[in-house]
Amino acid sequence: MAAVRTRKAIAGPDLDRIAGVSPLASVSAIRGVRVFDVGQGDSIAVLGQVDGRVAPVLQLDYGGRQGSPFKDPADIDGRMPVPAGQLLMLSHWDEDHWCTAKKGSVAKAAKWLVPRQVTSPRAVLFSAGLEDIHCIPERYVGQPLRFSAPNGDYILCEKIGPFAGPFAKDEDCNRTGVAMAVVRLGPQGAEAILLPGDAPFDKARIFTQLAQENVRLRGIVAFHHGAGTHWTEATEQLLTQWPKCDPHDVIFSCSATNSYGHPDRAKYGKLLPNARFHETANARAGGKQHIDMLF
């Protein structure tokens, strides 16, 4: 019965057909996510089991500003490889979510799928330089868009708010971008890793739907790099009441020192007292270039 409810609630248009690519077609199972140390910003690869090995199959964001670890373009390409033609999705157009792509080269050859938003002149000119870039059609705003693997694992994406046109004022790009969830159908039921970008958790319907369907929470890449602002009662309720895996993890993607004071560890610690917490800055201090969160 639960499986039927899950299928009904989370069914949505196939993102494969919308995007024209099927990043999970040759994936035997989704393995988790890789959160790269990029300094202040985000860059996340979804990992899949492909031909007996773990490989990145979809990239979400390619950012990093303050505290960037990269020495030169070759260093970027080597640390965060994106095969030509692989799908690269943007959560939103804030510069700390895409700017490393401008400095490197491999990400520019990816197949970009992005939200249509009001954005900066720098973002506009960068996007104009990309050969293969498309926007998620606005008709799908608020709908769960789905990539499916042959074994039933899946990725859900949602453009959480509408684009009101280039002349609309006061658009908050954190609330009109893309949220993502990676779901594995494990032996003990479905488990999810949440990738909200900078969007508050409760703004993404796919998250609330997953929680309602008792898909257990495997982990979170903290929204807005662990910011303590823009928390709502709904967000706190969602996180505290969500059934969780043991263990479950929270990753903060931010630089060791940053002008914003990210992350707010106390906020997450209070809401998720049994979680394991990780910071990309600490990974760097330990000689690592990324943190993997696996199912």
Next chain:
Amino acid sequence: LLTGKRQSLGRGYRWWDRRWEFGKAFTRGDYFVFLEEGSAVRAAGLMGPGETPISLAEMGERPWRFRSSGIAAGNFLRAAPRVHALGPEGVTPAGRRSRRAQLLEAFKEAPLPLIDFFIKEGDEELPFLRSLMTPGSWYWIGVRPRGTSDDRLPVYLGSPETGADLRSPRSLQFLEAVPPFFEYRLRDIFSLAHILDAGEEEGFGGEGTPPPDKPRDGDEPGSEPLALQREVRHRRLLSGEA
């Protein structure tokens, strides 16, 4: 309307008046800027827009930073006539491709720096700035050399691509609303209108799935966002077409 020459749209309105052009109303150091964020930041370890350290000793521990990116007004005025306005009738695959080519050509040599200006927490002008300056909006600012006893707000310009930072602050001379027609052109040009929707033409996606029951305004073929519709109606009214 699109050439940058003096325009009167049938009723004597001069939306693109020579008086506004570079060297007259606009001077070197004038920028049109898109505000990306305004928030309190930690002064310790603060980096400038070019990702080099800056010092704001006089600003206290938690100054407010208004971070924008923009273009020198003169550069924009020279480039804008080379980018055709893309109204609703122009939002086609061909129109989008043409817009992309025009963007790359018109702005290939125009720097687009990040511009930060700072104000001390508790400054009497902070409430005004917090209320007025909204992320996602455009402003016209004047940036000038900073004198030794200058008490105007410090401004840093820089570019993270090149690491080129102006390590010494300049001063914010003024903050103004962008004149309406220039804002129209800024918002139209610096938009994502050059990017096709997935499935808008063959080769990227098929969109074989049906649309939701209640599509948003502007999502049906031939229909555009309400703000754009209003703009077009307004222009047609002014030009006597309506």
